[in-house]
Amino acid sequence: MHCRYRKLVDIDSVVRHVGVMHELMPALGVRHYSERMSCPKCGERGMFIWSLSVEDPEPVSGGSQYQINAWENGVLVATLCRASEFELAIAAFDVAVKVHQGKQITLQERARVLRDSYVKDAG
Numbered sequence: 001m002h003c004r005y006r007k008l009v010d011i012d013s014v015v016r017h018v019g020v021m022h023e024l025m026p027a028l029g030v031r032h033y034s035e036r037m038s039c040p041k042c043g044e045r046g047m048f049i050w051s052l053s054v055e056d057p058e059p060v061s062g063g064s065q066y067q068i069n070a071w072e073n074g075v076l077v078a079t080l081c082r083a084s085e086f087e088l089a090i091a092a093f094d095v096a097v098k099v100h101q102g103k104q105i106t107l108q109e110r111a112r113v114l115r116d117s118y119v120k121d122a123g
């Protein structure tokens with residue numbers, strides 16, 4: 001009954017198919033765009049769409065241009081947090097420095113380093 005057909009789609013063609021100005025989240029009384037699509041294999045209506053994660057994603061809207069990164073010996077080991085607002089990023093940076101005591105933590109706006117736990121009064 002539930003077929004598990006999978007297909008790689010690009011979001012542009014999905015938008016062209018269902019039309020623009022469609023709610024991403026299900027809205028009461030409105031048929032969700034995923035229900036307007038049918039499976040090419042079994043013809044059932046409805047589908048789930050997952051996005052593939054990419055290494056360095058570009059923000060879809062607004063953007064999370066601030067990153068809290070953890071480093072070991074000059075090598076990026078983890079992005080702990082992304083934030084779209086500077087005040088949130090600063091707060092996250094302060095918390096990350098406390099949580100990861102002794103580790104090098106940076107607050108970056110893309111490639112630009114705004115704070116560095118190893119450098120006093122950076123920024």
Ligand SMILES: [Zn+2]
Pocket residue numbers: 003004005039040041042043044
């Ligand atoms: Zn199917």
